[in-house]
Amino acid sequence: MAEPPTQREPFPPLAPERQDSDSPSTGDRRPSDFSTRNRNASRSTLGGSIRKLSKQFEVSSPPEGFMSQTGHIASSVLSFEDTARSHRAQSAGKGPSSPLSPILSNAVAHSGSSAPDYQQESIPLQQLDTEAPDRGQTPTSDKTGPLKIEKTISGEPTIGEDAALTEPFENGYHFPPKYTKSETTKQGLVAFWKFITTWWGFFWFIYGLNVVAWGGMLFLLLCNAGPAMCNLPDGRHDCNDIDSPRRKWIEWDSQILNALFCVTGFGLAPWRFRDWYYLLKYRVLKQEDAWRRLAGLKHDWFRLEGSQNLPLNVGPNNIPDSVPLSSIPYPVEKIPAPPLTGVRAPPTAPWKMDFFIWCMIGNTFLQAVLSGFMWGMNRYDRPSWSTGLFVALACIIAAVGGFVGFLEGKKVKSIEGVPLTDQDRERLARDRELGIAHFNNIKDKKPKEKGTHAEANRKSRET
Template sequence: MEQGTHDTPGTSKGEKIHDVDLETGSPDLSDRVEAKSHADIQFSASFWITTGRPLVQWICTPVGFLTTIYGLNIVAWGGMLFLLMCNAAPAMCHTDCDSLDSPRRIWIEIDSQILNALFCVTGFGLAPWRIRDLYFWCFWRLGRSARSREIGLARLADIHSGWFLRPQERAYLTPTPRWKMHVVVWGNMLNTVFQVCLALCMWALDRFNRPSWTTGLLVCLACLVVGVAGVVTWLEKRRTKKARECG
């Protein structure tokens, strides 16, 4: 007579799973679900402590609140401009989508002007500090004496001490390559230059005689250079932070 497990009438699927768990010694299904739920709760609590709470506290500060409003405006108006460019609202294509008098083209101009004004806040608002960095960069790279070049680099290193490390600053840390300072200084400065060019095109020319390629090209260039500078700064800051913690 063969020995094995046979299903008996009236035996439910849950009872069979429970019997298998008891025979094999594996944890019960309810225990696994409870353990997973406990792990999820611990992860949520740790995420709130390490990320959520500091973020909320930063947003409640004046700088954090204004930065949040600024970022939300860029996302909202930029998203609307993207949808208009993709013809996501056919009802606005009165007579023709490409007609200069259509609601679509009028709102594209309104969105473009608002985004240009938002970009001018950072492009023009940070210009004094960017010009200061360029001034010390000229001392560093174009100084006639070794002392003036050292002073220029030292001032830049002090200004960007949050991510730039000089060779003699920490013996156990790898110094920051100097080309990264070039990228950050010129990336920020070129962002202001491209923003000036964009503002001139948007304000000096109207939508009837402004070349369509100027707006897209200048916006892409301005975002590209400042994006590269921001990524370099962020990566180097993260590297130095990890190195300090390990040291």
């Protein structure tokens, strides 16, 4: 009887590692060898972390301050239709039986597509039912002229002469409709509550309360609103005496406000000096990459020369060889999202970038000068004019610079469009059914110059 074959091992056993006679064994290694390797590994890890943080800092945006957060809340507030329009919708037999409940939804991101799909909102105006006498609006026409727009009770335009200004863009996009003040206030309170219930929001809420409280108190003290604070221990009544309670409280109040202003003046200094460094590299050394970096950092409101001619499908992963790099921000991930309207905003004047950066740098420098007066001198030796002068200059220069960025951002949004929420879509669709037209611009108002919307539509067709 044959013996069963012996099973072979799938792999031969590994031979023990041979150690050279010159190399010390594991047991013979000195502790210094391990410590040296640990130190080298730690240095390598620390160096990699520093380089990683440096790369992230180069493209990072500064933390949003109190005013920026307030602006975001104001811009994200929704308001809703008038009660009269709701009753009108009920009587017409269309739309919901009760006013829409407030909804706060995130804006739809369209950065992933070259031509966002808005066809679900694109309802031709010719299909609108305009023959309902009980809706309070019926377009009329002169026998010798085109249709005219009439006003409803709520002031909404109906279809008529300015229909071209209410039509969607070629891709079907329509700007969000305008809402009433009562619901805007209601939703503002909801958005504010959601904001302050976060750690960062609660911090800026407390910060804002302190600025308003101490600033208001300083104003009242400067206006001599408290005559009792002018009484001196010796019985005299002198509001300008250096030892009066009024002057002491002005000093304490000013010191607290100076410390609060230092939070933004010095806290945002690293990002401000980074932008200043890139600006000087471009202006002095003529390095175009530095200018493109600035365009990427301020891509929400700044547009490079030539960017208005970029095809809509140009993105981080699609940059044709024919596209000049001078019209694309750096890094390429900072390329603005495709315009919702299909029309790109014109290039921003270069001097506005210089003005914005110099204003932010000026705010930090003026805050440093103010801190020098406040902390380096006592209230007996400090010039009386120094505090008010540098507080005013620091606030004004920061406000003016921020206002320029705000105006440019609003200009870009008025041309490229703003994301629509679900509530905006519902409102637009329902008003189309009711024959209520909305002017297709960011203000939902009739523009002063006719043809603005038609010109934008023409450009979108050409592109």
